[in-house]
Amino acid sequence: MAQQLNLLGNGQIIPTPLHQEMERSYLEYAMSVIVGRALPDVRDGLKPVHRRILYAMYELGLTPDRPYRKCARVVGDVLGKYHPHGDQSVYDALVRLVQSFSTRYPLLDGHGNFGSVDNDPPAAMRYTETRLAPVAHEAMLTEIGEATVNFSSNFDNSQTEPIVLPVQLPILLLNGCSGIAVGMATNIPPHNLGEVVDGLIALIDRPNIAEEKLWELIPGPDFPTGGEIVEIKGIQDAYRTGRGSIKMRGIAQIERLISGKKRRREKRAIIITELPYQVNKASWIEKVADLVNQGRIEGISDIRDESDRNGMRVVIELKKDATPQKVLHQLYRQTALQSNFGAIMLALVDNKPVQLPLRGVLEEFLKFREHTLRRQYTHELEQANQRLHLVEGLLLALNQIDAVIEILRHAPDGTSAKLRLQEELDLSPTQGDSILAMPMRRLTGLEKQKLETELTDLQERIANLDRVLGDRHELMKSLKKELRSLKRKFGDQRRTRIPNVLVDESANQPETEPKSSSKKKTPKKDPALAVSPSLTFERSPQATLKVTNSGCIYWQNPVSDKTATKSTPNKGQDFLVKEESIGDRDKLIVVTDSGKAYPVPVEEVPSSLESTELKAVELLSSAAQRDANGTVAHFFLPKNYHNLDLVFLTEKGIIKRLESTELDALGNRGLVLVKLKEKDILKYFCFTEKKHEMVIATTGGRILRLPVNDAQIPIMGRNAQGNRVMRLRLKESLVGCCAVKPNDSIAVISQLGFGKRISVGSLRLANRGDIGTQAIQFTAKEDMLAGIIATTDKENITLTTSINRRLVLPISSLKLAEKNSPGAKIGKLKPNEIITGVYPFV
Numbered sequence: 001m002a003q004q005l006n007l008l009g010n011g012q013i014i015p016t017p018l019h020q021e022m023e024r025s026y027l028e029y030a031m032s033v034i035v036g037r038a039l040p041d042v043r044d045g046l047k048p049v050h051r052r053i054l055y056a057m058y059e060l061g062l063t064p065d066r067p068y069r070k071c072a073r074v075v076g077d078v079l080g081k082y083h084p085h086g087d088q089s090v091y092d093a094l095v096r097l098v099q100s101f102s103t104r105y106p107l108l109d110g111h112g113n114f115g116s117v118d119n120d121p122p123a124a125m126r127y128t129e130t131r132l133a134p135v136a137h138e139a140m141l142t143e144i145g146e147a148t149v150n151f152s153s154n155f156d157n158s159q160t161e162p163i164v165l166p167v168q169l170p171i172l173l174l175n176g177c178s179g180i181a182v183g184m185a186t187n188i189p190p191h192n193l194g195e196v197v198d199g200l201i202a203l204i205d206r207p208n209i210a211e212e213k214l215w216e217l218i219p220g221p222d223f224p225t226g227g228e229i230v231e232i233k234g235i236q237d238a239y240r241t242g243r244g245s246i247k248m249r250g251i252a253q254i255e256r257l258i259s260g261k262k263r264r265r266e267k268r269a270i271i272i273t274e275l276p277y278q279v280n281k282a283s284w285i286e287k288v289a290d291l292v293n294q295g296r297i298e299g300i301s302d303i304r305d306e307s308d309r310n311g312m313r314v315v316i317e318l319k320k321d322a323t324p325q326k327v328l329h330q331l332y333r334q335t336a337l338q339s340n341f342g343a344i345m346l347a348l349v350d351n352k353p354v355q356l357p358l359r360g361v362l363e364e365f366l367k368f369r370e371h372t373l374r375r376q377y378t379h380e381l382e383q384a385n386q387r388l389h390l391v392e393g394l395l396l397a398l399n400q401i402d403a404v405i406e407i408l409r410h411a412p413d414g415t416s417a418k419l420r421l422q423e424e425l426d427l428s429p430t431q432g433d434s435i436l437a438m439p440m441r442r443l444t445g446l447e448k449q450k451l452e453t454e455l456t457d458l459q460e461r462i463a464n465l466d467r468v469l470g471d472r473h474e475l476m477k478s479l480k481k482e483l484r485s486l487k488r489k490f491g492d493q494r495r496t497r498i499p500n501v502l503v504d505e506s507a508n509q510p511e512t513e514p515k516s517s518s519k520k521k522t523p524k525k526d527p528a529l530a531v532s533p534s535l536t537f538e539r540s541p542q543a544t545l546k547v548t549n550s551g552c553i554y555w556q557n558p559v560s561d562k563t564a565t566k567s568t569p570n571k572g573q574d575f576l577v578k579e580e581s582i583g584d585r586d587k588l589i590v591v592t593d594s595g596k597a598y599p600v601p602v603e604e605v606p607s608s609l610e611s612t613e614l615k616a617v618e619l620l621s622s623a624a625q626r627d628a629n630g631t632v633a634h635f636f637l638p639k640n641y642h643n644l645d646l647v648f649l650t651e652k653g654i655i656k657r658l659e660s661t662e663l664d665a666l667g668n669r670g671l672v673l674v675k676l677k678e679k680d681i682l683k684y685f686c687f688t689e690k691k692h693e694m695v696i697a698t699t700g701g702r703i704l705r706l707p708v709n710d711a712q713i714p715i716m717g718r719n720a721q722g723n724r725v726m727r728l729r730l731k732e733s734l735v736g737c738c739a740v741k742p743n744d745s746i747a748v749i750s751q752l753g754f755g756k757r758i759s760v761g762s763l764r765l766a767n768r769g770d771i772g773t774q775a776i777q778f779t780a781k782e783d784m785l786a787g788i789i790a791t792t793d794k795e796n797i798t799l800t801t802s803i804n805r806r807l808v809l810p811i812s813s814l815k816l817a818e819k820n821s822p823g824a825k826i827g828k829l830k831p832n833e834i835i836t837g838v839y840p841f842v
Helices: 020-039 047-059 071-083 087-098 134-141 171-175 193-205 213-217 232-240 281-293 324-334 358-399 401-410 415-423 429-436 444-472 472-488 558-567 622-628 658-665
Strands: 106-111 127-131 152-155 161-163 177-180 185-188 244-248 251-259 263-272 300-305 314-318 340-343 346-349 354-355 544-548 552-557 574-579 588-591 596-601 632-636 645-650 654-659 682-688 694-699 702-707 734-740 743-748 756-760 784-790 797-801 808-809 835-840
Touching: 020 047, 020 177, 047 071, 047 087, 047 127, 047 134, 047 161, 071 087, 087 106, 127 134, 134 472, 171 193, 185 346, 193 358, 193 472, 193 694, 213 232, 213 358, 232 244, 232 340, 232 645, 232 743, 244 632, 251 324, 263 324, 281 300, 281 314, 314 324, 324 340, 324 835, 346 444, 358 401, 358 415, 358 429, 358 472, 415 429, 552 596, 574 835, 588 682, 645 734, 654 658, 682 734, 694 784, 734 784, 743 835, 784 835
Parallel strands: none
Antiparallel strands: 106 127, 152 161, 177 185, 185 340, 244 340, 251 263, 263 314, 300 314, 346 354, 544 552, 544 574, 588 596, 588 632, 645 654, 645 682, 694 702, 694 734, 743 756, 743 784, 797 808, 797 835
16 A cells, blocks of 8 residues: 655645635635736736836836847846746737837837737747837936935845836836736826826925816826727826726818719718827728628718828728718717726735725825935935945045155055055045055146045935925925926827817828829818817817707707807708707707607717707607607706606697606607607697696687696606696697796787787686687788797797798897787788798797
8 A cells, every 4th residue: 555645744734625725726826816917016007027128128228218129028028037927928018118109108019010000910039129218218217326225135036127117107107007906907098297296296385286177187098099988088087096987089180072083073071180099900891891781780881091100090881862961960879989998997006906096096106206216316315425435535645645645655555654644644444444455647737626626526316315305395396397397208199189189180181182093083071061170179168059940959069059050050951049058067858759769978079160950850869760660859968857747749749747756767769758649749848836837728719728736737757648638629639838037028920920929917827628719819810920929038039931041030020919919010921921930039
């Protein structure tokens, strides 16, 4: 029988519960991955592999002024000295430090094929070459040494490596970082160097600066691929808590392409010049083509990539009858042209993973930088004092050169000479050694003058260092001076547009004109559709949502009113009928004629500088558009109607009141607000409160006045159908309703152009189901009521006619009249022309 092995040596077995051993071992493994691989250090913003690559290249002398060296040599040094892992993992990390589309401020300068935004793989490491980029050499490695940062032994104790690099800029924020550890992940977006430096200086000057002031200096991420951020709520969440979802979009312009030589043909096209960060261009184009082939995106006739070394240019040609803004919003909704960046600002603080807000990251960097500066200045002070001590000894020897020569002439050996110099000239041992090592040329007058100059410089330097180290204010002044210098050297323009920030993009535009296909002439920008290439107007908190009579919708920024007036609705008789102030995070609620409500983020509404051709229904999903049958009954911002009730009126005369709190259950799939009978549609919609009354008018000139209470217009649930509000005669239909107060007046306008104002109090207060009060007497049998509108706080109203004419009618021209009056002629209509609509004037 084989003898059992004694693995423990002493024959003792220590019983351990399995779950405790698994928990302990797994935690050790998890912390090893977290600290040693996946998460960056908050101080230098680097993972171990990146830190080792940079340090190995510094040791190889691959500075920006030296020739490139093969990447294989760098990878070999990193593997052999510091990072005992796979060579491909090291090379992948090295490649990412070179790619300008992956890293906001590349730390390495590459020569060769390092991949592309199309996800093309880089060439093998034996073909590519690299060296340190200026920003890495000057801002990360110039102060490297044991005097400034701590070093530790490498994996085989053969040499040492820095635990952290003495960076002079917060690389964690500038280049960001992403990594997946065990049970946690980090995803920090890149930022603009100049903005971050401004934020650091402000934090030094005012440590208690308000978060909002800090966000003004650092308004948000700055991605290397540009694009735009369409809302600031996600940025604020990430900056306040360390976690937030940032919505990004690519940059698109709408152009007119001219093709053909003899028969000139124009096509409209959407031109994509920038994609969101980390979006693969080739994969995105393939995805768009697949969606077009599946019929999920309509209106696209061709898509091609015309990108070159001057920049990105993806051309999406549109069909003749396609609406550019509608296609663009389909691309936003269904492709990565609009995507979210999930920011998780997790980093190692004292070797522990901590989720940090923006202020926390900046404070940790400043704490680290102050510490390294103190270590550096203390080391410089020690060296300066040592050198001063030697220079003083040399000058003393030169001033007593005869005595020195006499001592040296009679000394039997160097040790005896050193001892006599110390005794007779009162020198220290180090000064004695320096005098014995002094060459004969130091005896010349010129060399003595150089030593005296050096003595003066050393005394000044020591005094400055003592002042800086003794006064924290002076130390921080030195830090600010250093930050400003780095900003001048390496700062650049912001690439990513952000709401409320005006960005001058002219510096980033390519000098050459964008290329087009060989059969096409130079693209011509559509002045009504294209966005200005030199200035982007972003939505501000004072922006206004505007709606036209044809259902077109857009927003306009008051800051850009002068420019935006060029694209104010002026095509045909399209005019404004509604406007409301909007914010970045508002939800627009669209109510369709089928009685359902759908939410639409305000950021999906185009600006006045983009287009006024997009109808509100086109913002909805395909299913919601089919539900709406191309018609939207109403749209509103719920924040502006808080605590009000919703009143619905259908084409067949059914009325219903609903509490606005029912909208809290609204989701992307929509919400039924009123259940309609067959062949009935939602016609009118308004907001009321208990002190209001409802007036409802018919084409026959009858007006029903109802109090808003539980007896006449009770509050019902969402799935209720409502009650019949009044009886309609043959060929009679409803023409309008409005919420009023008893002291208000309303304007009534007939189709043949007669109008007047009547007091609401002069109408009989009736019950639901009554026939109402005849409010106007028609002078002709064929005349009918065209519409009614409340006139309180209005100076003008807008009328439309059957031949697409628009008339602006002053309220003062309508006289207050009795019910049995036909009113006065409001204007001269053309033959066979009638009034078709009554709208508020905006």
